Amino acid sequence: MSMRLSLLFASVSLVFATAAFGATPQSKPLSSSQQKMADCSHAAKGKTGADYKSAVSSCMKGDTTAAAPAKMTSQQHMAACAKENAGKKGADYKSAVSACMKAH
Structure with a gap:
């Protein structure tokens, strides 16, 4: 029984010591x-x-x-080129995107 009482007292003391230390203002x-x-x-x-x-x-x-902004990844660059050439179709789209990718 005394061992349990000692452990209880130690843990209660630890809680109060921690609370008192934590309450110290850090100004x-x-x-x-x-x-x-x-x-x-x-x-x-x-x-x-x-x-x-x-x-x-x-x-x-x-x-x-x-x-300065970081260099775009190839995936971001491809998305930007695709958005830039959104209205084009087929071979025109492919060649425009390809030229855009090579330009940067």
């Missing part, structure tokens, strides 16, 4: 570099892996060319 503002990192991380949202790291690194360095 310390972010430093300028921490704020810049947060902003760059937010700007690179949706990217993963090497693309994310590259975007955040470029942003932290102040590289303004990184803000």
Whole structure:
């Protein structure tokens, strides 16, 4: 019985200690570099892996060319060319899409 009582006391103490620690206000503002990192991380949202790291690194360095839109994938490029030539049919459509794909 004393073992159970000890465990109960320890867990209750842990709960109160955690609650007291969590209630401590975190009023310390972010430093300028921490704020810049947060902003760059937010700007690179949706990217993963090497693309994310590259975007955040470029942003932290102040590289303004990184803000330019990323190069379209071939699938996105094909969709754009198809949309551009939507009114054409048959061989005209195929040749127009082909020329569009080669132009970019």
